[in-house]
Amino acid sequence: MSVFHQVQPAAAQAPTISPSIFIQSPREGQALQGIVIIEGKIRGEGFTSGKLSFSYAADGGETWFFIADIMPGAKESSQTSVKVEWDTTQITDGNYHLRLVAEYDGRATIFELIPNLRVRNHSPVETSTPAPAGTQADVGNTDHTATPTRRAELQKTPTPLPENPAVLESNDLYRVLIITGILVLGAFLVGVIYLRVIKGFR
Numbered sequence: 001m002s003v004f005h006q007v008q009p010a011a012a013q014a015p016t017i018s019p020s021i022f023i024q025s026p027r028e029g030q031a032l033q034g035i036v037i038i039e040g041k042i043r044g045e046g047f048t049s050g051k052l053s054f055s056y057a058a059d060g061g062e063t064w065f066f067i068a069d070i071m072p073g074a075k076e077s078s079q080t081s082v083k084v085e086w087d088t089t090q091i092t093d094g095n096y097h098l099r100l101v102a103e104y105d106g107r108a109t110i111f112e113l114i115p116n117l118r119v120r121n122h123s124p125v126e127t128s129t130p131a132p133a134g135t136q137a138d139v140g141n142t143d144h145t146a147t148p149t150r151r152a153e154l155q156k157t158p159t160p161l162p163e164n165p166a167v168l169e170s171n172d173l174y175r176v177l178i179i180t181g182i183l184v185l186g187a188f189l190v191g192v193i194y195l196r197v198i199k200g201f202r
Contacts, residue, residue, distance in 0.1 A: 017078045019044030019104055021112040026098070031118045031125045032088050038067075038098070040082040040112075046105035047072050052084055057095035057116055064099060093123045 023040035026032060042050055050070030055061050073080040082100065098114040118125070 017044050019102065019108065019110050021100055021102055021110060023100055023112050023114055026114060026117055028114055029116050029118070031120050033121050034089060036086045036088055038082065038084045038086055040100060042070065042080040042082060042102045043078060044104060045078050047080060048103050048105060050100060050102045052100055054096050054098050057097055061097055088119045089121050091119060093119050093121055
């Protein structure tokens with residue numbers, strides 16, 4: 001007698017989401033003033049903690065200063081939203097780098113670097129501020145995967161030189177020539193009058 005065993009279908013497994021970071025705002029080269037909202041997403045299973053920090057661009061990213069800790073979102077979600085206020089009035093005007101680091105189970109660490117952010121609270125902005133890149137649709141795009149322990153190339157934003165106060169404009173040059181001519185002519189006339197007066201007394 002044959003016995004048939006019914007094979008149960010295997011349960012479908014949820015797709016594994018690889019670790020990634022995407023900072024939506026601010027973006028590279030953007031001018032910042034006042035309180036800035038830093039927005040982004042941290043994706044991937046096993047995310048344990050994150051940290052936002054900044055460094056001086058001239059320092060080359062050697063020293064980082066703390067801004068905020070990022071804690072995981074809901075346990076059932078593989079995505080954590082980042083929304084942090086950064087008060088740029090507490091630092092001097094200049095160029096800075098922003099970094100978001102994410103740590104995962106197993107000591108895996110990734111980060112994203114936003115270079116050359118221009119803090120301009122007390123100095124003029126050289127160019128118009130670019131709009132933040134990316135939309136909500138970009139969050140689900142896995143193309144924004146950060147490379148573990150990568151080091152971004154740093155670029156310096158040129159600052160226009162101030163005007164040279166020693167440069168004379170054409171109007172100023174003409175004025176100097178006219179005044180000099182009048183003084184020379186006046187000195188000549190005084191000399192002529194003086195000679196005639198001296199001759200009159202002889």
